[in-house]
Amino acid sequence: MAHKSLGGLLIEKGYISEEQLQEALKEQKTSGQRLGDALLSMNFISEAIMASVLGEQMGVPFFDLDEIAVEDKILKLLNEKDAQKLQVIPVDLQGHSLSVAMIDPFNIQAVDELHKITGFDIQPVFGTESAIKKILEKHYKSVSDLDEAVRAYADENTDQGFVRQGASKIVDISTSETSGDAPTIKLLNLIISQSIQDGASDIHFEPNEDSFHIRSRIDGVLYPLTPQPHSLQNAMISRLKVLANLDIAEKRLPQDGRVQISIDSKMVDLRISTFPTIHGENIVIRILDKSIGVLSIANLGLSEIMIKKINHLISLPNGIILVTGPTGSGKTTTLYSFLREINKEDKNLMTLEDPVEYQIKGIRQAHVNAKAGLTFSMGLRSILRQDPDVIMIGEIRDLETAEISIQASLTGHLVFSTLHTNSAAATITRLIDMGIEPFLISSSLSGIIAQKLIRKLCDSCKKAYTPPASLLERLSLIPEEEYTFYEEVGCEECRNTGFKGRIGVYEVCVPSETIVNMINERKSALDIQKALDSEGFQDIRADGIEKILMGVTSVSEVLRVL
16 A cells, blocks of 8 residues: 555545546646645645545554544643644553654654653654644643733733834834734734743744744744734734835835844844745844854864864964854854954954844944945955955855955965855865865865854753663764763753753864865865865764763754754
8 A cells, every 4th residue: 555656545545536636736747736735725635535545655544633532631641832832632542652643743853752741652643734723722722921921911011122223213112103003013022022032043924825823943943933813914024024124015025124122221133034925925033132242262162172273273364264054053153253362453354244243343344235236256355455464254155256265365364254065075175166276275275164053951951861882883982981971851941842052063174285185186075074084083973972972962962963
């Protein structure tokens, strides 16, 4: 049965005809949907039939929540907060095995989390999305802390939080221009305040066909808030666009804006980005808490050996230093820490960023402005005429910027920049692939810092354990030695996640003579990585394992990220 296609199974069981299958396949090619979604959108089958057949195809049982009642004592095995967060319903308990209805029974992370929360062995079963949401609304009547706070906030009718537009005007976002907008504004004000208090880096406002979802990213992971009524979508999006000085009437093109708010006497920058989707404008707010300030190199999470290498690199009179990693891995934070370290009266430091995230006294910082023609490449040419000692370029995005940056480093300037690669070895080949001559790279590249962010274990609830030999072997550790690892548990301090805050994992590469020769010979990233390993290079994975041994993070988190 598992070898049969979904369409073949549906025809075999008489749920659809061959003609309907062909129509759905045409729709699938046009829309890019999965076949099941195409069949559902064309009303050829019901959600329950789809879940039932998928379960049969994949060997996972289907639990029809519309037809079979779930006992209250089973529902109470999972609290409202966890059920809402994971979008699951406990449906049956046999001995130590708990069956849980899920929209995606193959979500291993959710199954593991349910096991930790309940202590039972979890048996995932298929459930329809609509039926799961119906039971969540009916049986888990309590609402999230945010909704309770909104109610209390509205009842007390108090004002808090201010928004500064531009540099002169301050607008109280708790006070509406019209009485009809007041609840929306109060809700939006509270969502932003609560997210900042929780340490969120982003807030997502996501329109769907029949609902309006809001999620906040905390420590790199998105957590959903209770879905809001679809009727709030337009009012909330319009309010956000007004605050960011965006064009309310423009709904077909992406827009970017910013606004500054004051909460508890601290200033916070909000970068607001819109993107048109088929169900309305999607908005993401990036939160930049200025009260945190610029970290020192010692507080980044680098080892002592790495700090010594970096201090040597940033003290050089010229050359180019690249910080690499995926989006949101803290590259700009690392560059700011370098600038802070070398920001002296006898040096002229200049930056070109998109955008300027933190203002540092004594450094000339500038935004790129593509509409006005100020790109990275054009701005970099102009900066070179400003007699700089150190130049920071927010990101190398194209060949022209890369070439000018390298030429600047060869003519007596120290250049910092970022690049989107996953390792030091891949950075070298990426530059060559961009079209830069290898001899220019080898003669100008002083060092590469590759990094990612991992979540730190909550000190209030982390639990010690002795790892099995199989796990030690997987981590390339000596099984005969004794180790103490820690795992996440969850408490009020960490919002029941087991993690609180994030720290970087790094690899710092200073090209040796061997690596320089390999660059000139256009060797592959794999060959360069092998040469680095033979030199005793500590890669980013080894740094992650070191942080496991220090009790900073867990094995599951390192494996998730690295």
